[in-house]
Amino acid sequence: MKKNTIWCWVIGVGCWLMAACTTNVENAAKVDKQPEIYPDYIGVTIPAEIAPLNFSLADADCVDVVVKGSKGGELHVQGDEADFDIADWHQLTKQNKGGQLTFTVCALQNGQWQQYNDFTVSVSTYALEEWGLTYRRIAPGYEVFSKMGLYQRNLATFDEYPIIENTQVPGMCVNCHAARQTDPSKFVFHVRGDHGATMFQMDGKREWLKASNEQLGGSMVYPYWHPSGKYCAFSTNQTRQGFHMVAHERIEVFDLSSDVFVYNPTTHEIIKDSLLSTPDWSENSPVFSPDGHTLYYMTCKQQDYPMHYKDEKYNLCRISFAPETGKYGEKVDTIFNAVAMGKSLTWPRPSYDGKYILFTLMDYGYFSIWHQESNQWLLDLQTGEARELKEINSDKADSYHNWNINSHWIVFTSRRGDGLYSHLYLACVDAKGHFSKPFLLPQRHPKEYYEESIFSFNVPDFTKTKVDFDAYNAGCEISSDQRVETKVK
Template sequence: MHESKTSPMGEDMRRKVLVLVGPVVVVPLGIFLLHHSRTRKLEELFSGPARAAQVSKLPYLPGYRYDLRAYERYTQERSYEALGIPSPPRIEPLSWPGGAAREEFEAMMRRRAEAVTGATAVLRLRSPSVYRERRPSPLLRITYPPDGAVFPPNLCTPEVEWEDPLDDIWQVKVGAGEREWTFVTHRRRWWFPEEVWEELKRVGGEIWVEVRGTRKDGSGPVYVSGRVHFSFAPCPADDFVVYRIVSPPFNPKKAPDMFVRDIRSFKEELFLSARRKYCFNCHTFSSKRGDEGKLALQVRYMAGGDYDLRVYLGIYDISSRKGWKVRLPFSIQMSTFVSWSPDGEKLAFSANQQLVTLHPVVFETQFAGEPTSDIAIYDLPENKAYLLPGASEPDLLEIYPRWTPNGDSLVFCSAPAGLHPAQVKYDLMVIPFEGGEPRPVPGASLNGRSNYYPRFSPDGRWLSFCTSDGGSLIKSSSDIYIMRSDLKGPPRRLESNVDYAADSWHSWSSNSRWLVFASKRDDGIYARLYFTYIDEEGHAHPAVRLPVKELPPASYNIPEFVAHRPPITDGNLYKAVRVEGPALSVQGG
């Protein structure tokens, strides 16, 4: 029997293999053990009993409401002329309160806030507003999502946010049925991992989340927040939202870009660039599908050049991929807040408009309004446009038209002309689409409030609209109301509103079960997009935000739900509606 012997060359080769393979095995193993040890130490910080962070209802910080005493006589004296003062110019230059405020505000706008945008106390005191901010919580408290929130099942992963002035490390627990997940974070904002979010959708039912906080050095007790519960709705929202992003304060020279967002992901795409010289506004689709029908929008060109038509209506046919400019048969070409008839053949819009901005402030509100406005109809097959008889009175402002679901009438807003924007209180009116005597909508007119932005649900069951203390544009007192679409029965305030900030422009999903709306509840300055689920009885559930990883220092503006991604590119749409293109002249009716 012979013993096998390893040659010196073979022994050397084995040593080399061990040298090469050893680190491949040892290094990952070491990393794993180090991570496991670190995780165990972090978890030990939260072991043992925890104190319940019991926070009573937090009071609001002192806030401001509009002081309208200077404008009270406008209620009796309806016109500027009667007051012996000149009418406001079409565009009034912006003025900034205080010398340092402008620099301070612009510097703040340049910063990208990581979580919730803020504002200095100095600027808050300079801004008349109905926005109210709660006092900071003295203990750990979850601030988002709200308890009882209902999420669209097709929404991408959201975040959990909390206040905690004492601790510097937190443990997030999530539970659904028999399942629980635990995570540790060093920040007061935590995002659901995608795999956990998908599993929660699969499990369904009522889901809860709680947060525990302590000190990393182990010097403090462990506090645990109250549990927040949420669930998923039985039906999805539309997959896409088209909106603008606008930095405050508002003025007619702003050139905001338009974007389209797939809510199933964080993907935001440019829809139409303003190219720093256009204002594209009041976009609306004739079909809630989004991939068929037509798109209408108002266009204002604000740069140089010898163009006789600088304000006009733009139309884009999604099916043919063709668009055109429209020259209306009116002396004033401003045409905003357009609405398609149910058959997609006619447009109702606010015509003969002028725009004035007064006493702008640097936060969520300012005085903006229209000294003149009429309701007009554009019949596309006939290539005719005309002012609607009964909704084009010279002593009234008529604005914000919407077709009723059967297409035989229009709901619009009416108020006396000549008032200061702060004193305008719109009534909702209904009129046959061929014109006639308008009738006030019960409960949405002559109620001491301003009623505006009417929207019908696609299934024809509901009419939603906004109300505020006065005016319509950029009102921090705005809330969303709902009533039956037959205009019978009292309107009621949606449960998804907050009573301390603006909830405003909104759009229905194609299945009539969701509203997307602009809200300034996060900081009173910038509007974010929120979704609220509308149940079979027309009741709204606590609203949830469109998740955004990097917040721009700007407002999300005029959101419109569509079921599918509109097959429109920025280049094609811009080519169709740019100022250099030919205009289709529309005949007078």
């Protein structure tokens, strides 16, 4: 066969394939069920600013989708999947803020069109008020890891940008990042490895702290900014891990010891207190209240590890903090007793409106990503009552979470997809503390993206602007080993 004949054949087949999915929907047979779309966006609530909810339909040769707004506007797409134009999508969602979008889905199968029952998506009145998300993306592993790093994603589009990747410094692991109340003008993360350090970037100025302080007995991890930006809370942990011998469990992480403290980045002083550094208890994962006058943290009675790892169970405590003087209160209160329930609490995150603390509850330990039974709970700080968030939980590991700045949206990780990989889900929170059905972070081609990805997402957080970070020079600075010394006050 001649070359030009081959090209004509390829072009002809391509044109036929394109034509096969650009046809009018005629005589569609009604199917009395809703379409089995991926991702499952049926009945979710979204912010008007979110990227298009593109989806696919299994076993369909062609998909035809019409979206109509309850307050006006209409979209029509046809193709291998529902792939909406970003500008058209946002015009429709903004027009229907506080209303609904009705999706009519038809599928071409074996030459016959079928029309499914309509489904709706609500467009919330609550604004997102954030530019995007930051998160760590890493292939599941234990001691050795391949490519990983910190990334940021524009929530209005599908654009993702690396903040820093471990390919810049051999053996580097990047984790434990945090912005000040979603404002990345104050940003911190920790680097593990031969060139370990804790990075502080404040208003464009960057410095690298020595990875560990002998007086602390470890590194500065699990950061959380004070709302004023004058302080950052940390814990220092002697972390170990072990492996299970049963099929449904893989790895266990525990601390030989851990303490909580507050750091002043201006003076480079570590502010410790005997109440937060007790020899028989492990204090962990500190967070400030939105007004900055309370420090919440987890605490656990030290056990004989690894033999009694299942007895590692954490409660939620609080101590007052005076930002004017940098001094702690004189007593510690337990505000949620998970141990009395035979459970362990982890990852406390206060809402920025001061109403709630969102946390994860599990059977034991605090590395919830490895616990299939981990679920989300909500503590009402006004009533002291806590409840399981059955409306957003699944039968797989639901864990790491954070609030947006107006406290009406959360992002969290879940392994509900396949039980192996942690993906990001968002949900809306109404004025009474009720959560909407979670939805998977939209992607341009979601089926392809999530099925072909070998990475898990964790430690997600919202950011009101894009993180401005010079990764190239930062990589050089990490390799230089020039570090700022910290001192204990």
